Amino acid sequence: MRMDTDMVLARLVALGAEEGTALVTLRAMAEEASEAGASRALERLGLADAHARADLGELRQLLSAWRDAKRSARDAVIAWLIRVALALLLLGLAARFDLLALVRR
Numbered sequence: 001m002r003m004d005t006d007m008v009l010a011r012l013v014a015l016g017a018e019e020g021t022a023l024v025t026l027r028a029m030a031e032e033a034s035e036a037g038a039s040r041a042l043e044r045l046g047l048a049d050a051h052a053r054a055d056l057g058e059l060r061q062l063l064s065a066w067r068d069a070k071r072s073a074r075d076a077v078i079a080w081l082i083r084v085a086l087a088l089l090l091l092g093l094a095a096r097f098d099l100l101a102l103v104r105r
Contacts, residue, residue, distance in 0.1 A: 009030055016026040042048045047056070094100055 013023065013026045013030070017023055039048065042052070046052075
């Protein structure tokens with residue numbers, strides 16, 4: 001999509017230059033059109049107000065906190081699974097070598 005837009009813009013600039021329009025004027029028109037398009041897109045997304053930058057910053061912080069919480073929860077679950085596996089291994093070894101009989105005495 002971006003490549004097509006760039007090619008069309010390059011063709012329009014070349015065509016304007018061939019027809020006598022100044023290259024500076026064509027570039028200024030393209031820049032103004034892109035600014036207008038970006039403003040329109042931000043408005044459609046609801047990000048055109050003065051608080052949009054702060055809102056995006058807060059959303060980034062929230063997303064970062066969510067990722068940290070997921071990572072911490074995953075790490076805690078893995079640590080507990082390892083502990084349970086080691087405890088089962090120790091119990092298995094104790095049963096295998098009949099170490100439970102020593103405890104009963």
